[in-house]
Amino acid sequence: MxxxxxxxxxxxxxxxxxxxxxxxxxxxxxxxxxxxxxxxxxxxxxxxxxxxxxxxxxxxxxxxxxxxxxxxxxxxxxxxxxxxxxxxxxxxxxxxxxxxxxxxxxxxxxxxxxxxxxxxxxxxxxxxxxxxxxxxxxxxxxxxxxxxxxxxxxxxxxxxxxxxxxxxxxxxxxxxxxxxxxxxxxxxxxxxxxxxxxxxxxxxxxxxxxxxxxxxxxxxxxxxxxxxxxxxxxxxxxxxxxxxxxxxxxxxxxxxxxxxxxxxxxxxxxxxxxxxxxxxxxxxxxxxxxxxxxxxxxxxxxxxxxxxxxxxxxxxxxxxxxxxxxxxxxxxxxxVEELKMMRKNEVKYMSVVFDKREMELKDIHGESVELELTIKDNPFQTFAVSFRNNVTFKYDRHSQIATLERVSFVTGDIEKRQCSLITLEHISFFVDSSSIEIFINGGQEVFSARMFPEEADKSIVFHGNGDVIADITKWEIRP
The missing domain is CATH 2.115.10.20 (Glycosyl hydrolase domain; family 43)
Structure with missing residues (x-):
């Protein structure tokens, strides 16, 4: 060399x-x-x-x-x-x-x-x-x-x-x-x-x-x-x-x-x-x-x-x-299982009902988090989670399509990636300061993306169209 x-x-x-x-x-x-x-x-x-x-x-x-x-x-x-x-x-x-x-x-x-x-x-x-x-x-x-x-x-x-x-x-x-x-x-x-x-x-x-x-x-x-x-x-x-x-x-x-x-x-x-x-x-x-x-x-x-x-x-x-x-x-x-070592400050909500309005939950926010949702009942048409006003994951039960939307860092427009999904039962979101990885139904489908939100915005917002009941767990990720 x-x-x-x-x-x-x-x-x-x-x-x-x-x-x-x-x-x-x-x-x-x-x-x-x-x-x-x-x-x-x-x-x-x-x-x-x-x-x-x-x-x-x-x-x-x-x-x-x-x-x-x-x-x-x-x-x-x-x-x-x-x-x-x-x-x-x-x-x-x-x-x-x-x-x-x-x-x-x-x-x-x-x-x-x-x-x-x-x-x-x-x-x-x-x-x-x-x-x-x-x-x-x-x-x-x-x-x-x-x-x-x-x-x-x-x-x-x-x-x-x-x-x-x-x-x-x-x-x-x-x-x-x-x-x-x-x-x-x-x-x-x-x-x-x-x-x-x-x-x-x-x-x-x-x-x-x-x-x-x-x-x-x-x-x-x-x-x-x-x-x-x-x-x-x-x-x-x-x-x-x-x-x-x-x-x-x-x-x-x-x-x-x-x-x-x-x-x-x-x-x-x-x-x-x-x-x-x-x-x-x-x-x-x-x-x-x-x-x-x-x-x-x-x-x-x-x-x-x-x-x-x-x-x-x-x-x-x-x-x-x-x-x-x-x-x-x-x-x-x-x-991998070892990533659980990074979990800190667990916040848990059981049987949360999401209806047609937007909802934020106390202590469910952050820029370096793992968020886990288990859907217990979903007689809904659509359900969505938005992260830091930059990325949104949606599921439409009628069309059986999962969608990841984000604000394009090239044009500023909304862009999307999609896949067919028969049912939504479990989702794990790994959110980092400028990335998100989404594991659906135990990893049957995965979405990976970079995102570049404003530094001060740490919001996580849930959206429902019809009633959905879910257990929610959030951890801060502190390596």
Whole structure:
């Protein structure tokens, strides 16, 4: 590694520390960059009792560019420590960015796999899959290129996710074919150094999927409750009804991966999160046997230049860590159990009746709260909860549609994301100073979004159209 560019990154953190920390939109219990831009979660792994979460990081500006790997660690998924920079764009094979990738443990070492992004003087792109390793999980030594671009693909070939199945290692890469179709490509290795290209296992114009995007980013293959999941972020999907409303999407296929024939038989694509900001998630299997996921609470090229945090020299955050399960062919997402450690000052209301008027309840307010509602009786047509005059969640029983509305930080207009929902029984709202994550019916549906309300407004307002009876519990979140 070249020390100079790393020193410059640390200098940038120190130079803007006060500017960043003065921003009242800084989140209380979500991971953020110390300065600059954060995007994809990388290298998420638990090793010797410690969780490591790396992230795409541009320290020198709030736009994209030659990315570093920043690094956080935690023993409990709640309290996180900032670690030294893991990777920096300093070598011929990654000089224009250490792009996304993953981590495994092998032979007592943590090994990172990532995409080295290279551009020549004319802007032509080259791509290399690279490896680095560490004995302590903190200091990393680059080992160079392990995979070069195979025939049949453009240089949009990136984001390696590596895992072990029986005695062999496998790697899935997000790709674009020469005919500009998004693909997920599989490789195999015995030693993590020499890799065999097995071919495409899923993609646009594959497996009866039809035309489904010009690039597939950040694939992740894992077993979940007896099935194989391919998690992927396709680019180039046109909106269809309530689906695919963001600039780029994230979702999954449920199926069966035949490792011998390198074929993946799967069902239809399902969106993972219904909100405004969610992209490029990554999962790991922890030492308790849980499949846990972080996502980036952002979307590339979707109003990024309008985020009000930019004037404070930072942008974007991670979602909360979520435990995944597969129930009736659908991924269920739940905040990890450890997050309950942050709860303080419980306020509880039992059997509250909401009628046609707006209602505020004593001590149900705040900018850093968890709010839980259990619907006991809902002979109503609509029900809504508004947060800080900026975001509103609504459910219409007649249409069976759940809606998240917010004041756009780009235009100031009201914008919305929606999904079908047969019934509303339980809702958990995780509200932070500039974000909200909503888990419906135990995580059957999830909405994630950034929001940027006025600092002084801490209101939470309930709206009913007809009678609804609910139990309500609110906690302050104090990490």
């Amino acid at each position: 070249s020390d100079s560019i790393i020193e410059r990154a640390y200098e940038e953190v120190n130079r803007h520390k006060q500017t960043v920390e003065r921003d009242y939109h800084r989140l209380h219990y979500h991971l953020m960059p110390p300065v600059g831009l954060l995007n994809d979660p990388n290298g998420f792994i638990q090793w010797n009792g410690t969780y490591h979460l790396f992230y795409q990081w541009m320290p020198f500006k709030t736009g994209h560019g030659a990315k570093f790997w920043g690094h956080y660690s935690s023993t409990d998924l709640v309290y996180w420590s900032s670690e030294p920079i893991a990777l920096a764009p300093t070598d011929w094979f990654d000089k224009n960015g250490c792009y996304s990738g993953s981590a495994v443990v092998d032979d007592g070492r943590m090994k990172l796999f990532y995409t080295g992004n290279v551009k020549d003087e004319q802007g032509n792109r080259e791509t290399y899959q690279c490896m680095a390793e560490s004995l302590d999980g903190v200091s990393f030594e680059k080992k160079g290129v392990v995979i070069t671009l195979p025939e049949g693909y453009t240089a949009h070939f990136r984001d390696p996710k590596v895992w072990k199945h029986e005695l062999d290692w496998y790697m899935v890469i997000g790709a674009q074919s020469k005919d500009l179709q998004g693909k997920a490509v599989l490789f195999k290795s015995e030693d993590l150094k020499a890799w065999t290209h097995l071919g495409v296992i899923a993609g646009s114009q594959e497996n009866n999927v039809g035309n489904f995007g010009y690039m597939w980013e950040c694939p992740d293959v894992f077993e979940l409750d007896g099935k194989e999941i391919l998690l992927v972020s396709p680019q180039g999907l046109a909106p269809i009804g309530m689906q695919f409303q963001n600039k780029y999407q994230t979702g999954y296929f449920v199926g069966s991966l035949d490792y011998e024939s390198a074929t993946f038989t799967h069902g239809a694509f399902q969106e993972l999160d219904r909100g405004f900001e969610f992209y490029a998630p990554q999962t790991t299997l922890d030492e308790k046997g849980r499949r846990i996921m972080f996502g980036w609470m952002g979307v590339p090229e979707q109003g990024e230049e309008a985020h009000p945090t930019i004037k404070h020299k930072w942008i974007h955050s991670m979602t909360l860590p979520r435990e995944l399960h597969l129930v009736d062919g659908k991924i269920i997402q739940q905040p």
